[in-house]
Amino acid sequence: MAEQYERARTVTAGLIASIYETAGQQPPLAPRDLAIVIEALSVGLAFQAALDPEHVRMGLQAEVITRLLRLPTPDIAAAATAPSASQPAEAPGSNV
Numbered sequence: 083m084a085e086q087y088e089r090a091r092t093v094t095a096g097l098i099a100s101i102y103e104t105a106g107q108q109p110p111l112a113p114r115d116l117a118i119v120i121e122a123l124s125v126g127l128a129f130q131a132a133l134d135p136e137h138v139r140m141g142l143q144a145e146v147i148t149r150l151l152r153l154p155t156p157d158i159a160a161a162a163t164a165p166s167a168s169q170p171a172e173a174p175g176s177n178v
Contacts, residue, residue, distance in 0.1 A: 091117045101153060110152060120147050 094117035102109045109116055124143055131138040147153065 087121065091121060094120060098153075116151060119151065123147055123150075 091114065095113040098109060098113040098116050098120075102113070111119070123146060127138065127143040127146065128140070131140050131142070
């Protein structure tokens with residue numbers, strides 16, 4: 083399970099770095115640290131929503147993460163496909 087969390091943190095950190103780079107901003111913490119915080123908030127809020135869905139809505143997670151971490155809100159599709167530090171750019175003409 084630890085390996086799965088590590089892979090998720092690595093992907094999330096890369097996405098965070100890409101989002102801030104696309105927005106032309108510096109993240110308030112290292113992208114990996116932000117990934118850890120996002121993971122912890124996500125797990126905790128998902129657990130709370132599962133236990134008490136009447137009072138804890140699932141959409142709260144995205145709102146809290148965006149507002150507390152002051153994440154910029156660029157075009158997420160563009161950020162998700164932009165090369166990041168954790169993903170090497172493809173060589174021109176490569177068919178990978």
